[in-house]
Amino acid sequence: MSEVSLGTRPSIRHCHNGLMANHSDTPPVKATKTSTRVQAVARDAFKMFRPIQTRWADNDVYGHVNNVVYYSWFDTAVNSWLIEGGALDIQKGEVIGLVVHTLCHYFAPIAFPQPVTAGIRVLHTGSSSVRYQVALFAQNDTQCAAWGEFVHVYVDRDSRRPTSLPTQLLQLLETAQ
8 A cells, every 4th residue: 555645744933922933824833931832713814614503412511512523524614615616526526535634723612502614724735635724713703713734635536546636626725725
């Protein structure tokens, strides 16, 4: 079985006013002498939004949405945008996106029946991969309750080998950069 290489994550380059900065496609982290702390992202950092409907079953015993649900929302937000934009045909398309990486940072709880909006932006486009950032905003909050990264490697449906990003996908991705 062959491996798919996605490259390495950008390294931190410099510190300015207490915020560690790296490549412009990754949100800032708060710098201290002993650690770095990831920060919430503002709604105005995103151009593309998708509504998310919370469900009663999303809440856990602690009275908020369980952490595993956030990953489902990332997947739903990105794929519904791609499908509605005509860039992904999950039934018959020759090229499909496989998830190879996800992560999530949590800042505030979300609970049913709060309405949620997912902000989507494209952080990096490679020859066969895309790294998305998805932020979840409760109701009309200006700061996200959580944000995560989601990486698709696009492959030939039959061979499962990486393939170049289709033109229609690239055009849609440009709208969220």
